[in-house]
Every structure is written in structure tokens, then in C-alpha cells.
Amino acid sequence: MNNKGILIVVSGFSGAGKGTLMKELLTRYPDTYALSISATTRAPREGEVDGREYFFVSKDEFEKMIAKDKLIEYAKYVENYYGTPRDYVENKLEEGRDVILEIEIQGALNIKKLFPDTLLLFVTPPNAEELKRRLVGRGTETMDVIESRMNRACEEAQGMENYDYLIVNDSLDSCVEEMHAIIRGEHRRSSRNREFMQEIKEDLERMKQ
Amino acid sequence: MNNKGILIVVSGFSGAGKGTLMKELLTRYPDTYALSISATTRAPREGEVDGREYFFVSKDEFEKMIAKDKLIEYAKYVENYYGTPRDYVENKLEEGRDVILEIEIQGALNIKKLFPDTLLLFVTPPNAEELKRRLVGRGTETMDVIESRMNRACEEAQGMENYDYLIVNDSLDSCVEEMHAIIRGEHRRSSRNREFMQEIKEDLERMKQ
Numbered sequence: 001m002n003n004k005g006i007l008i009v010v011s012g013f014s015g016a017g018k019g020t021l022m023k024e025l026l027t028r029y030p031d032t033y034a035l036s037i038s039a040t041t042r043a044p045r046e047g048e049v050d051g052r053e054y055f056f057v058s059k060d061e062f063e064k065m066i067a068k069d070k071l072i073e074y075a076k077y078v079e080n081y082y083g084t085p086r087d088y089v090e091n092k093l094e095e096g097r098d099v100i101l102e103i104e105i106q107g108a109l110n111i112k113k114l115f116p117d118t119l120l121l122f123v124t125p126p127n128a129e130e131l132k133r134r135l136v137g138r139g140t141e142t143m144d145v146i147e148s149r150m151n152r153a154c155e156e157a158q159g160m161e162n163y164d165y166l167i168v169n170d171s172l173d174s175c176v177e178e179m180h181a182i183i184r185g186e187h188r189r190s191s192r193n194r195e196f197m198q199e200i201k202e203d204l205e206r207m208k209q
Numbered sequence: 210m211n212n213k214g215i216l217i218v219v220s221g222f223s224g225a226g227k228g229t230l231m232k233e234l235l236t237r238y239p240d241t242y243a244l245s246i247s248a249t250t251r252a253p254r255e256g257e258v259d260g261r262e263y264f265f266v267s268k269d270e271f272e273k274m275i276a277k278d279k280l281i282e283y284a285k286y287v288e289n290y291y292g293t294p295r296d297y298v299e300n301k302l303e304e305g306r307d308v309i310l311e312i313e314i315q316g317a318l319n320i321k322k323l324f325p326d327t328l329l330l331f332v333t334p335p336n337a338e339e340l341k342r343r344l345v346g347r348g349t350e351t352m353d354v355i356e357s358r359m360n361r362a363c364e365e366a367q368g369m370e371n372y373d374y375l376i377v378n379d380s381l382d383s384c385v386e387e388m389h390a391i392i393r394g395e396h397r398r399s400s401r402n403r404e405f406m407q408e409i410k411e412d413l414e415r416m417k418q
Binding site: 165188 | 340359394398402413
């Protein structure tokens with residue numbers, strides 16, 4: 001069977017718990033997964049560590065990475081660059097690790113266009129009521145905050161259909177196992193194992209002669 | 210999320226151990242799966258029990274089932290009819306059980322055409338060498354037997370690409386769990402959860418107003 005890793009993009013509703021989910025998945029299966037870390041030109045926020053949350057680079061360095069084709073995708077938001085370093089991703093895939101990128105919808109669709117084998121996962125609360133609860137909060141938020149969250153969630157929801165699977169985040173434990181089962185299953189997709197099928201066919205033909 | 214069952218067709222190389230695999234899957238997860246039993250007009254062989262291996266019916270009864278649209282698919286091999294009774298499959302799917310049909314490739318593709326949501330699984334030994342070993346046997350088979358197995362395997366291999374997943378039967382235990390993981394994952398496919406996504410979108414739009 002195909003032993004190369006799968007490139008996985010995880011997106012989802014804000015507050016759906018993507019970060020916690022990724023962390024738990026990597027803790028439970030450290031040899032199976034690798035988390036890609038983005039490069040950015042924005043300044044580190046308090047508590048952020050270079051090489052953990054992001055690789056913090058200068059604008060000049062970032063533009064050199066672009067010029068040398070060192071990024072598999074990048075985008076500019078509000079004067080800052082964000083991008084996915086190519087070497088790390090390709091090396092880990094070659095080693096057989098599944099590489100996870102946590103990026104938003106537009107970036108996800110760009111990656112899928114460039115790498116059609118990319119697996120797109122969308123993290124969502126178990127139902128609309130729960131999503132509401134998370135958006136509205138505990139009644140301590142201003143109307144402005146709620147409205148802005150709502151608008152963002154509406155935008156995020158628009159791209160859902162383009163994802164391959166929905167990851168339903170009800171309880172962390174079952175959600176992690178479900179995500180792991182989905183990815184494990186994807187390795188057995190026939191479209192990811194064309195060489196294996198070809199080899200079996202050729203061997204059978206050879207034996208007939 | 211969508212709680213309806215998934216219609217699953219299992220095919221694969223002869224001698225790949227489909228029967229044992231299905232039996233073990235149903236023993237471990239009796240509330241999750243249901244095995245569809247075909248109706249046939251052929252005579253029961255020794256040890257076969259009506260309602261276990263097949264529903265044994267007369268030619269007349271079978272043709273009445275066809276006329277009354279009581280079969281989701283049927284075929285005639287060597288003067289005998291074989292078919293899948295509709296009621297059992299539809300009732301179990303409605304109850305939320307995943308219904309498994311063990312049929313050969315042509316039947317599988319017919320079912321997929323009629324029910325595009327059908328999940329097609331193909332059971333295969335882990336590699337061509339292992340397949341060879343199973344086909345050639347222990348050196349006690351005649352050349353005729355080996356040749357006929359070989360031809361059959363070549364035919365079976367032709368349709369592999371049309372299946373959604375390959376189920377690699379190396380050890381029974383891991384194979385059963387892998388198959389279960391694949392099916393569990395499929396329930397989370399976004400294409401199987403259009404209503405869920407639509408509902409979340411509509412709820413978000415309503416909240417904005």
C-alpha cells in the first residue's frame with residue numbers, strides 16, 4: 001500500500017476547538033502526525049514562541065521565500081504575510097507522516113487546487129444550537145462582538161461543502177478518535193492506492209503467461 | 210448529523226476472506242451493521258440454511274418478486290436467479306444500521322448506479338505475493354484449478370478502481386477494525402451530511418436578522 005503521508009487541511013468555525021483538538025491528536029499519535037507551522041511577518045503576540053505558534057520572519061525574508069518557491073501557499077492579510085513553508089511539509093509527507101495545516105477556507109481551497117490529494121476537514125459543533133451558544137457567549141458580550149462573530153461564522157459556513165469531512169466536536173475524546181479514524185480510513189481510498197492496484201494487476205497478468 | 214445507515218457493498222478477490230471478515234464485523238458490532246441475505250432459485254447445498262446463507266425460493270416466487278419490484282437488484286447466472294430483497298435493506302437503513310451486501314463486481318456497479326450513496330469496499334490480500342500464494346495453493350492443486358483461479362482473479366482485479374476503498378486483509382483483527390473505521394469515517398463525509406450543513410447555515414442567517 002501507499003506509505004506516503006497525507007496532506008490534511010483543518011478549518012472550521014471559530015471557537016469550535018480546533019487548536020485543542022490538534023494538540024490532543026498530536027499528543028496521542030506523535031509518530032503519525034506532524035503539524036505544519038506557518039511563517040508570518042506579523043509581530044509575535046505575548047506568549048507566542050518562534051517555531052511554535054509561527055515562524056516569525058521579516059518582510060524581506062518572507063519575500064525571499066516567495067521568490068525561491070519556498071512556500072506552498074501564502075496570502076497577505078492587513079499588510080502581513082502568512083505562508084506554509086514547503087520543505088517541512090514535503091519532508092514529513094515523504095517520511096510517511098500525515099501533515100496537518102490549520103488554515104482558513106480560502107487558503108484551504110488554494111492548497112486543494114495545487115495538491116488535489118489534500119484531505120479537507122471541517123471542524124464544527126454538533127448542532128446549530130451549540131454553535132449559537134458558543135457565538136452568543138454567556139450574555140457578557142456586547143452586541144458588536146456577537147454581530148462580528150456571527151458574520152464571521154456565516155462566512156465560514158459558506159465553504160463547508162468544499163470540505164471532504166465534517167469533524168463533529170462534541171466531546172474532545174471521541175472527536176480525536178473520530179478524526180484519527182477518518183484519516184486512517186482515507187489511507188485506504190482506492191484513489192490513493194493506484195500503484196498498489198496496478199502492481200496486483202500486472203502480477204496477475206504475468207502469472208497467467 | 211445524518212443518522213440513516215449506509216448501504217455497503219463488499220466484493221474482493223476469491224479467497225481474500227470476505228466471509229470470515231463479515232462474520233467477525235457483525236459479531237463485534239451487532240447493533241451497527243446488518244448483513245443483507247440474497248434470495249436465490251438455486252437449490253441449497255449441504256449445510257446451507259434457508260434465511261442464513263440465502264433465502265431459497267422457487268423460480269415462480271422469484272419472478273413474482275421481480276414483478277412486484279421487491280428486489281433492488283437481481284441477476285441470472287447459469288439458469289439461476291440471485292437478487293437482493295428490498296424491504297430488509299430499506300428497513301435496516303431507516304433504523305440507522307449500515308447494511309452490508311456481499312456481491313460480485315457487476316452487481317456492485319449496478320447498485321452504485323441505482324444508489325449513488327452506496328459505499329463500495331474491495332477486500333484484497335496485503336500484496337501481490339500473498340495473493341499469488343492463495344491462488345497457487347500448497348502445490349496440491351492441478352494446473353487447471355490454478356489457471357481457473359488465476360483467470361477469475363484477473364477478472365476480479367479489473368473492477369478494483371471503481372471501489373471507494375481497499376480493505377487489506379492481513380490479520381483478521383486489524384482488518385475488522387480498519388473496515389469499521391472506514392465506515393465510521395464515511396458517516397462524516399460532507400456529501401452525506403448536506404442537511405446538517407444547510408441547517409447550520411439557515412440558523413446562522415436567521416440569527417443575523
